[in-house]
Amino acid sequence: xxxxxxxxxxxxxxxxxxxxxxxxxxxxxxxxxxxxxxxxxxxxxxxxxxxxxxxxxxxxxxxxxxxxxxxxxxxxxxxxxxxxxxxxxxxxxxxxxxxxxxxxxxxxxxxxxxxxxxxxxxxxxxxxxxxxxxxxxxxxxxxxxxxxxxxxxxxxxxxxxxxxxxxxxxxxx
Numbered sequence: 358x359x360x361x362x363x364x365x366x367x368x369x370x371x372x373x374x375x376x377x378x379x380x381x382x383x384x385x386x387x388x389x390x391x392x393x394x395x396x397x398x399x400x401x402x403x404x405x406x407x408x409x410x411x412x413x414x415x416x417x418x419x420x421x422x423x424x425x426x427x428x429x430x431x432x433x434x435x436x437x438x439x440x441x442x443x444x445x446x447x448x449x450x451x452x453x454x455x456x457x458x459x460x461x462x463x464x465x466x467x468x469x470x471x472x473x474x475x476x477x478x479x480x481x482x483x484x485x486x487x488x489x490x491x492x493x494x495x496x497x498x499x500x501x502x503x504x505x506x507x508x509x510x511x512x513x514x515x516x517x518x519x520x521x522x523x524x525x526x527x528x529x530x
Contacts, residue, residue: 420508426523428505429523436488439486439487443476445480455474456475456476456499457497457499457501458471463495468490492513494511496521
């Protein structure tokens, strides 16, 4: 009895390629993960934590000043027209001056938005804003001289509007 041996080279068979596909996919995924880890900056790590810690006391003073003014701000984003509407209310009727509005993205600082708004005599303002990304935003509102501030979290679009208030018990905690 004679057996004929196939003379086809190994690379023309499908089994070696099928067996190599799994490890090749894992290798490609590992290379991609390594590239992501080294190419992207770690946005959540603060370089100089000591100076950031010292700044907390100044922030607490600004919170107390906002509580003394009984300051609050209501924000509403109209996605259809691309406009952010707001109303500032304080104990003093004529606040005047501009407000610095900072919308900080939860994980990607390059998507942060800084806006300078000028409320009218009633404290109302409207500012054009590109489409706000679906995210959890940290909202920081300060007066022009940075003597007071209001801060809070906004889960947009789950929350269509937000009201930030300066509560006396939050200012002392």
